[in-house]
Amino acid sequence: MRLLLAIGINPLGLAILETTGHVTGRTRRVPVGNGRQGDAFWIIAEHGMRAGYVRNIQHDPRVRVKLRRGIRYRWVSGVATLLPDDDPLARQRRIIAWHPLRALNAINVRVLGADVLTVHIRLVLEAAASPSDPADGPDRPALPVPDRRVGRQ
Numbered sequence: 001m002r003l004l005l006a007i008g009i010n011p012l013g014l015a016i017l018e019t020t021g022h023v024t025g026r027t028r029r030v031p032v033g034n035g036r037q038g039d040a041f042w043i044i045a046e047h048g049m050r051a052g053y054v055r056n057i058q059h060d061p062r063v064r065v066k067l068r069r070g071i072r073y074r075w076v077s078g079v080a081t082l083l084p085d086d087d088p089l090a091r092q093r094r095i096i097a098w099h100p101l102r103a104l105n106a107i108n109v110r111v112l113g114a115d116v117l118t119v120h121i122r123l124v125l126e127a128a129a130s131p132s133d134p135a136d137g138p139d140r141p142a143l144p145v146p147d148r149r150v151g152r153q
Helices: 002-006 052-059 088-098 100-112 125-129
Strands: 014-020 027-033 040-045 062-069 072-083 117-124
Touching: 014 052, 027 040, 027 052, 040 088, 052 072, 052 117, 062 117, 088 117, 117 125
Parallel strands: none
Antiparallel strands: 014 027, 014 062, 040 117, 062 072, 072 117
């Protein structure tokens, strides 16, 4: 799957999430279910807090998501928030209702998921209008970062 995404083939129902590694500080990219609705992007993390990208979001909530904008794929910046009190399976049913082709990813999450967690990303769509090279590193604009990490007040 990562090979297909690396060469620019993005299967329906998937997107690429880019985070900054919490230990190394290097850019990390992972395919996730495409739960976009307007300027919101929803992810149901099948391994919950054990997923590497979730731990990266805990450390630095500024992320980028590679999404289809028109006929091309573009990187869109955003701020992620972990929602441990949300019902991830109910959220997943709503995501499938928006776009039935996302059901395949939902089946995968339900079969393999042991400790599911909802992640919400507030997308900054106007930042995607400026051309940027997807091969670039994490060239993220300064976004306001809410301190909504799990376990913090």
